[in-house]
Amino acid sequence: MSNYSSTIAAIIEQTEALEKTLPLKNEACRSKFFFHPQPTAKVCLFFHGFTAAPYQFEPISKILFEAGYNVLIPLLPGHGIAGKWNSKNPPPLPTEREVYQEFALSWLKVAQSLGNEIVVGGLSGGGTLAAWLALECSQEINKALLFSPYLSSYNTILDLFVEILPIYYDWDGKPDTDTIGYGGFKMPALRLFLDMGQEIVERVRYYPTAPMLVISSENDKAIDPEDLKAFFESLMKKQSKSWYYRFEKFFEIPHTMMTEAEGNKYQNLLNALVKAYVLSDISWEQLLEIGYHMLQGKTFDAAVKELSLSEVVVPEVSNFLAILDKEIMIKAHK
Template sequence: MAQQNSPARRTALGRIGITLSALLALVLLAVAVLYAWPLGGSDLQRATPKTFTFDAAVGQAQQVVAAETADPAVRPECRSVVMSHGAKTTKAVLLLHGYTDCPKQYASLAKRYFDEGYNVWVPRAPRHGVTDELAHAKLEAGELVSYADDALNLATGLGDEVGVVGISGGGVLATWLADRRPDAVRHLLLLSPFYKPNSAQAPGFVVKPTIVLFGFHLLPDKVNSAGFSFAALSQYLRIARNLDLDHRNPQLASVAVVTSANDDFIDRQEAVAVPRRLATSSNRTLVVHELPAELGIGHDVVEPDGLGGRADELDGIYFDLYEGTRKG
């Protein structure tokens, strides 16, 4: 019987040790590469301001709606919405809906703005509101910021003063506009902004590797039980990582954020910290409003069907926060 510490056994154990060490080194190298992977991109850090007359803005919005009406792939309830008083108004608002949702999310709030004298533009996001329920999985960060930038350009033709409201992923895009378009954004209202997932959804240490692996398509996409694509969510998170929150917006008059105590989808601390830094850089005070748990409202704080009959009440709160007349 061979001795336990025979030369052959020691050689075999040595080879196993070398192999394990090499594998560990490769794993550590892979982790280091993922954390060092740059998330920036010139297309995510550059906006293209354009000027529209009122007639040109309304004409383009109507063309968008007509094209969506003629497209059988676009669900009728999800078509873009333009609400016009027939002339350029003192104020106009751009409403950006959330990930996997569409303009109907703002059915009630859009009417509130219109009734208050605003011209309103609610554009459908790319790959949203269509019959293919997984079309959103092919989203790219570049097309999202282009969509937001183009939408704001159009909105500037609708009113002398323009602001942006965004919910969830649309909140990320609204923040990007306030950051990159100081020429145009006067008011900013963020509803459950998705800058970072709740730790119950994804621990902080996995967020960047997830953005890299799925956002840059290094791994095949994964769709969870809620129908959310890891690749698509990573595009919004990548945009959030490209914000320049120290950039001053001298035009910014008000910044407010609304969260819900029941929202287990977003990191609520980050939802406040990001706009607070943006507001501070522009010498403004962030107004924070949290919906209490007893209301039973989760992540979507704006779509009427999920507000338990409180849509009119909450629309009033949101409108006042947007205008800067409510302090929390």
């Protein structure tokens, strides 16, 4: 057996052995892996959302797998565990950020055992963790994909609620047995992501970071759009190859944006935006310049060729530009 075959076999076996001891709430909570039969330098590491599970990243993982990436979607610590969870017996979610941070660092090492072109990503709390990792290990990560990262709540009152009250929050309203992930949680388990998010907003102003794609939605009632916008503005001063897009209300895309099953009717469009960013190698300024040339009547291919970007741009970039605010392109050109 080759070293590569031994490595992926060990990852699968060790993960399965660990998850057998939990036990898992259901099959959707199991860690997911997409491995090519032959080695590839490209690896994606995804962290699922708070109280959710690895199933969230299956659709985009299949797209990136087809693009040549091995993909790892590990179950976050304390998540997806079977039990009769309620306010008197809350799920065993970590309440210390170090648990998640050590977990992220350990899985980064796993990813590095497979290749050296590393992309990390995550949704909500998983997006917060991916952002932390992109700052903590900026030289070891090629790109980060942040989907509605939880940096702060939609309103400040809720932030105070999260910070102060140690209550149990039944966010789903369904019996825990009817949900894939957890239907509720104790506030301290969420508080650590809020604290980590606020630290990230500060750190990105002063420290190096990997390039990031930041995606959110106007229909997202979980996160603060102003904090996220400020985060991106700070990010751009450190990493020009970072992109940002906020889906307009028209798309009706919720916080749980990764799958059609969780409310995103435009899952394929989201996947195209991700593919455009991951497989291209241009700055935000260059992206907007392509868009500006198209506003002047040029085709996408002609604009890319005229700007000498054909070797570093994939066709899916046209999807990104098609929905990007045209005023942004015009202002950037002035």
